[in-house]
Amino acid sequence: MxxxxxxxxxxxxxxxxxxxxxxxxxxxxxxxxxxxxxxxxxxxxxxxxSMIGMGNNSINVVYQQNGGEEEGFHELSYTTAPPISDETIESITSDPMVKGVSLYHLAEGVTAFHLTNSAYPQVFGVDQDYFNMFPIRITEGKALTDKELGSKHQVVMINEDARDELFPDGDAINKKVEINGMPFRVAAIFTEKKQDESVYYGEYGNPIFYLPKGVWPLIEGFDAPTQIAVQADSSDHIQEAGMMAADLLNASLPEAELEKAEYSVTNLQEIAxxxxxxxxxxxxxxxxxxxxxxxxxxxxxxxxxxxxxxxxxxxxxxxxxxxxxxxxxxxxxxxxxxxxxxxxxxxxxxxxxxxxxxxxxxxxxxxxxxxxxxxxxxxxxxxxxxxxxxxxxxxxxxxxxxxxxxxx
Structure with missing residues (x-):
């Protein structure tokens, strides 16, 4: 041979x-x-x-009405969620599958803005926990501090798409933006910071606004989070960690409340x-x-x-x-x-x-x-x-x- x-x-x-x-x-x-x-x-x-794990092994646990689409998808707000106890959050974070948890507000729609090129501007009420999971890169201005994120100061960080639409001249820092009739000062311009530069997250062109979570009641009238992001320790545990968090959150709801709405996660297995x-x-x-x-x-x-x-x-x-x-x-x-x-x-x-x-x-x-x-x-x-x-x-x-x- x-x-x-x-x-x-x-x-x-x-x-x-x-x-x-x-x-x-x-x-x-x-x-x-x-x-x-x-x-x-x-x-x-x-x-x-980018789609299933949100770029960093995370999944959203969403509070929504049973038997239908979420109310207010085309308006500014989602279904109002009940308060979440510290014990429930501690139970979620203590699970070995969970690397991090972020409770935040999310609203999207066109009713609060005079925008022409985008279908759904997104408004987030966040604290530092959110940015620990979803880091951003500041391109102009100064990022909100932990103190500001925990306060009721009417300041906002906007992404470059929002700046381009609201301020065509490019000068946005310290200018005013109205959200639901409330004025907010633009503190910084940001862009998404990739967890992995080899991953392409897409350019959707959606204006994004980050407000301090404490100021949310001023524009929506309630302070319970509408969204909960759970970060798993690995991609293999994303679905399991999300379902575990949803079960614990639903267990904390009164039976009368469960008949109207509950926490749920997307079936990632079917998508995969x-x-x-x-x-x-x-x-x-x-x-x-x-x-x-x-x-x-x-x-x-x-x-x-x-x-x-x-x-x-x-x-x-x-x-x-x-x-x-x-x-x-x-x-x-x-x-x-x-x-x-x-x-x-x-x-x-x-x-x-x-x-x-x-x-x-x-x-x-x-x-x-x-x-x-x-x-x-x-x-x-x-x-x-x-x-x-x-x-x-x-x-x-x-x-x-x-x-x-x-x-x-």
């Missing part, structure tokens, strides 16, 4: 250009498959992190399964298209091996005259075909990884190389060599020594 591999490399190196052109179909096919699988896996991971199903179908479709290149490459390998058998007819005749058996000749040419396609497979894997990495530079998403895909591609490239190299190898093994020696 080692001798056959050595002879194969000698033959390939003696016809470098021909060998490269022969491998090109295999290289393109394997590269396309590896790049496609890597992109789909990277996109799937990006969606899981739907995403996985879509990605698999998409991968099969694109993989099937890329496999056409492998078929073309296999035909090229068969063609060049037939040419090689014709060129080396006298060599085959001499080996047979010296006592070489049919299987020795067959395995020699079959090994050469497998080595040729395997080299193409290796180069294809490297090219595919390079293409996938290059794409992540222009379209930010995680760069993930699928080990099973790489192993499958290499095995498949070897199989192409065996399948398409078998006919030329059989032809070589069937040559008669006398006819081969007389061949010119």
């Amino acid at each position: 080692l001798e056959n591999i050595r002879i194969s490399f000698q033959s390939i190196l003696s016809h470098k250009l021909r060998s490269i052109l022969t491998m090109l179909g295999v290289i393109i096919g394997i590269a396309a498959i590896i790049a496609i699988v890597s992109m789909i896996k990277g996109q799937s991971e990006q969606l899981k992190q 399964e739907e995403m996985e199903s879509f990605n698999q179908a998409f991968a099969l479709l694109l993989g099937g298209i890329a496999s056409i290149s492998l078929l073309v490459g296999g035909i090229g390998v068969m063609n060049i091996m037939l040419v090689s058998v014709t060129e080396r007819t006298r060599e085959i005749g001499i080996k047979k005259a010296l006592g070489a058996k049919r299987r020795v000749i067959l395995f020699q040419f079959l090994t050469e075909a497998v080595v040729l396609t395997s080299l193409g497979g290796i180069l294809g894997v490297l090219a595919g990884c390079g293409i996938a990495k290059l794409i992540t530079v222009f379209y930010p998403m995680p760069f993930i190389v699928s080990v099973p895909a790489v192993a499958g591609a290499l095995i498949f490239s070897m199989a192409v060599g065996i399948i398409f190299g078998l006919l030329p190898s059989i032809k070589a093994s069937k040559l008669q020594p006398v006819d081969a020696l007389r061949y010119e």
Whole structure:
């Protein structure tokens, strides 16, 4: 076997250009498959992190009415939640699955603003716990201090989309913004701070406003949080941690209250399964298209091996005259075909990884190389060599020594 591999490399190196052109179909096919699988896996991971885990293994536990959509989705407020006891929060935070908890207010809608380009500006009433889970990066002005976040000062931090719409001239710091008729001073402009720069969170263009949680009663008339974010210790525990928190919160509600509204979380498992199903179908479709290149490459390998058998007819005749058996000749040419396609497979894997990495530079998403895909591609490239190299190898093994020696 080692001798056959050595002879194969000698033959390939003696016809470098021909060998490269022969491998090109295999290289393109394997590269396309590896790049496609890597992109789909990277996109799937990006969606899981940004949509399912909110970018940092977090999930929202939402208080909403039973049997319908949340009230006020198109207005400024959500269903008013009852007060949450410190004992309930302590029970949630003491669970080993939970890394952090943030109680905050969220309202969205267009009724409080005169905005033209965005569907739903979002207004948050937050404290420092929220920013521990969802950090932001200040681009102008000064971030609100812990003292300000815990006060009833009418100050606000707005994102760049809100600044661009409310203050087209770009000068927003210390200017006034009215929210539900209440004036707020703009203290800072911010942008989202990515937890992982390889994750693309998307640019939705929604104006976002962060107010101190203590000032919320001034604009809504109640101070109980409408949203609870629970951060799990890992992505595997996101759903479980959210359901645990929802159960504890519902257990603290009176029975009469539970009949009207309750805390709930999105079924992330269903979302993940739907995403996985879509990605698999998409991968099969694109993989099937890329496999056409492998078929073309296999035909090229068969063609060049037939040419090689014709060129080396006298060599085959001499080996047979010296006592070489049919299987020795067959395995020699079959090994050469497998080595040729395997080299193409290796180069294809490297090219595919390079293409996938290059794409992540222009379209930010995680760069993930699928080990099973790489192993499958290499095995498949070897199989192409065996399948398409078998006919030329059989032809070589069937040559008669006398006819081969007389061949010119």
